[in-house]
Each structure stands twice: as structure tokens, then as C-alpha cells.
Amino acid sequence: MPELPEVETSRRGIAPWVEGQTVAKVIVRDRRLRWPVPMEIDRLLPGQKINSLRRRAKYLLFETDAGTAMLHLGMSGSVRIIDADEPAAKHDHVDVQLESGKALRVRDPRRFGSLLWALDPYEHDLIRNLGPEPLSQEFDGDYLWQKALGRRVSVKQFIMNASVVVGVGNIYASEVLFLSGIHPKRQAGRIAADRMALLADTIKSVLERAIAAGGTTLKDFYGGDGEPGYFQQQLEVYGRDEELCNRCKNEISLIVLGQRSTFYCKRCQH
DNA sequence: CGCTGACCCTGACGGC
DNA sequence: TGCCGTCAGGGTCAGC
Numbered sequence: 001m002p003e004l005p006e007v008e009t010s011r012r013g014i015a016p017w018v019e020g021q022t023v024a025k026v027i028v029r030d031r032r033l034r035w036p037v038p039m040e041i042d043r044l045l046p047g048q049k050i051n052s053l054r055r056r057a058k059y060l061l062f063e064t065d066a067g068t069a070m071l072h073l074g075m076s077g078s079v080r081i082i083d084a085d086e087p088a089a090k091h092d093h094v095d096v097q098l099e100s101g102k103a104l105r106v107r108d109p110r111r112f113g114s115l116l117w118a119l120d121p122y123e124h125d126l127i128r129n130l131g132p133e134p135l136s137q138e139f140d141g142d143y144l145w146q147k148a149l150g151r152r153v154s155v156k157q158f159i160m161n162a163s164v165v166v167g168v169g170n171i172y173a174s175e176v177l178f179l180s181g182i183h184p185k186r187q188a189g190r191i192a193a194d195r196m197a198l199l200a201d202t203i204k205s206v207l208e209r210a211i212a213a214g215g216t217t218l219k220d221f222y223g224g225d226g227e228p229g230y231f232q233q234q235l236e237v238y239g240r241d242e243e244l245c246n247r248c249k250n251e252i253s254l255i256v257l258g259q260r261s262t263f264y265c266k267r268c269q270h
Numbered sequence: 271c272g273c274t275g276a277c278c279c280t281g282a283c284g285g286c
Numbered sequence: 287t288g289c290c291g292t293c294a295g296g297g298t299c300a301g302c
Contacts, residue, residue: 003295034278034297058296075296076280091280110279112296126298153273162297171295238295259275261294 002073004134004167005207005231007058009214010079015053017081017102018062022049025097029088033114034074037094040117041069045096057130057166061121062096068121069096074112080105131165134203139165141197148188148196157258158188159203168203171231171238172210174263176202178237183269184262185255209234237263 002010023045031037048064055061060079062069071079084103088095094106094115106115118124131147132139147164148155156177159168168176177184180199182191191199210231236246241254245265255262 006295032279072296074279075294077296108279109281110294110296112278112280114297151272157273169295258273 002058002077003169003171003210004058005172005210005214007060007073008055008211010073011053011055011060014079014081014104017100018050018096018098018104019053020049020051021098021100021102023047023064023096024084024099025095027095027097028093029095030093030111033093033108033111034072035114035116037115038117040067041094041115044117045069056121056127057133057162059121059127063121067117067119070114070116070118070121070124070127071106072114074108074110074114076110077106077108077113079107129163131161131163134165134167134207139200139204141193141200144200145191145193145196148191151188153188154185154257155182155188155191155199156184156262159199160258160260165203167207170260171235172203172206174238175236176206178264178269179206181269184257184264186270237265239263 026042026045028037028042044066045064048066050062050064052063053060054063058072060071062071073079081102082105084095084097084101088105091109092105092107093111096104098104116124116126121127132143144165148158151158156173158164159176160170160173174184176199180195180202182195182199213231213234237252240252241263243252244250245252245268248265248267250265250267253264253266255264
């Protein structure tokens with residue numbers, strides 16, 4: 001469910017409710033996420049003030065003087081702000097209660113997400129070796145082109161590789177390649193510099209556009225379940241196999257690359 | 271080092 | 287109504 005735009009939208013939505021707040025109590029109902037929720041979360045977080053809520057890749061970082069809680073939403077995770085006494089439903093695995101009387105509730109049916117603890121999250125094994133943020137200055141066509149030198153993997157798998165660039169999930173990978181006119185199976189190392197520049201620019205603009213859209217439709221962080229659907233009307237190819245390409249009216253194709261569904265237009269992408 | 275495929279888990283959905 | 291197979295937007299890891 002959460003791609004980078006949704007994680008960023010979640011961050012912006014909950015930040016005003018948690019930043020500067022002190023944690024009153026932590027309730028872990030189910031420790032079995034991608035990795036077991038470490039005891040530090042229960043032991044060290046209470047009493048700490050959340051200095052800031054940042055995002056690195058798809059991790060939400062709750063920074064305190066004692067350390068940082070790292071939350072990843074995986075495939076099916078979501079977070080929202082609730083009244084602390086609201087009854088928990090199935091899959092509501094963790095509550096972080098705040099002194100304001102509100103609580104941050106983490107829900108994750110498939111439990112592919114994670115909640116970890118680090119003294120310095122930027123040195124954590126899962127974050128240390130990540131590629132640049134797509135919306136940062138250091139990510140551009142030159143970087144992508146350099147990074148792709150000699151790489152034979154498909155460009156779609158290449159841009160979805162978090163050590164290349166973070167935050168390009170399966171939906172936006174297909175979208176971005178369509179908008180760039182690049183065939184998803186094309187080998188990464190066989191793309192000319194000018195086309196890589198277009199690809200990098202398209203990644204930035206699509207993610208920015210999706211964040212902007214998310215900001216208007218994921219507004220309800222108390223009651224709602226955060227179901228997306230907002231970008232759906234703007235999708236050009238994702239989930240549209242056998243429908244017609246908006247640009248050339250040819251049928252959109254579906255293939256599998258790296259075990260992930262991949263949508264593209266045979267006529268528009270080369 | 272680069273790359274591939276198995277795997278983690280629950281729920282939704284379509285076909286019968 | 288229920289059962290079964292398939293699929294899902296995340297990522298790590300072992301092994302070649």
C-alpha cells in the first residue's frame with residue numbers, strides 16, 4: 001500500500017501531533033513484524049520527547065534524546081492518530097500513547113513492516129547503504145547514468161533497487177517508465193545519458209505530484225483508514241493491462257519482471 | 271560485485 | 287455459502 005508519497009503524506013499528517021510530544025506509554029500487542037519489535041521500544045520510549053519526525057526512504061524516524069524509533073509500513077501498514085482510549089481492532093499491533101491523550105496507532109495486517117530502535121538510524125544496517133532520496137539534488141540524470149554503467153538488469157528493476165535510489169515502488173516504476181517512453185525491460189546500462197536525465201526528472205515530478213495529491217485526500221488521520229485511491233485516476237498504465245493507452249490507443253501490456261507485475265505500452269516505450 | 275528467486279504474512283477476489 | 291487458487295503497492299537474504 002504505501003509508496004513513498006504515502007509515507008511522506010503520513011509523515012506530514014501525523015508530525016503536528018507527535019513532534020514536541022512526550023510519550024506516555026507504549027503498548028505492543030504483537031511483536032511479530034518483519035523483525036520482532038525490540039524491547040527498547042517499550043522500555044526506552046516512554047518518558048521521551050519526540051524531537052522530530054523525519055523520513056528516510058520509506059522509514060519514518062521518531063527521534064528522541066534516547067534514540068530513534070524506525071517505522072516501516074511494509075506492504076500493508078498504516079499509521080494514524082487516535083484518541084488513546086479507542087479500542088484496538090485486529091492487526092492494530094502497536095500504540096504509542098502521548099501525554100496529550102492522543103496515540104499513534106500502527107496497523108499492519110500482513111506484518112511485512114517493522115518497528116526498530118537505533119541510537120543513530122543513519123548508521124543502521126537497513127539505512128546506511130541506501131541510495132539517495134529521489135527528490136534530493138544529488139539524484140539526477142548524471143548520477144543515474146553513472147550508476148547504470150555496465151549494469152545488465154532491466155531498467156525497471158534498476159530504479160526499484162533501493163541502493164540505486166529509494167522510494168520508487170512498483171506502481172510508480174511502471175508509471176515513470178511510460179512517461180519517459182522507456183521500455184521496462186531495457187538494460188539499465190544501455191540507456192543514453194539524455195534519456196536517463198528525462199527518467200530522473202520524471203521520477204521527481206511524478207513523486208512530487210503524488211505527494212501533492214496525497215496531501216489532499218489522505219487528510220483524515222484520525223478516523224479514516226488511510227486508504228489511498230487518490231492517484232488512481234492519474235495512473236497511465238499501472239493496473240490497466242488490456243485497456244487502451246491514453247496516448248496511442250494501443251492495448252497496454254502486462255509482463256512480470258523480478259516477480260512484480262509490470263505494465264507498459266509496446267508502441268510508446270522503447 | 272551483480273543478479274535471481276525464495277520467502278515473510280493476511281486478506282480480497284474470482285471461479286466453481 | 288464455502289472452498290481453493292491467485293494475487294497484492296514492501297523488502298531481505300542465500301546462493302550462484
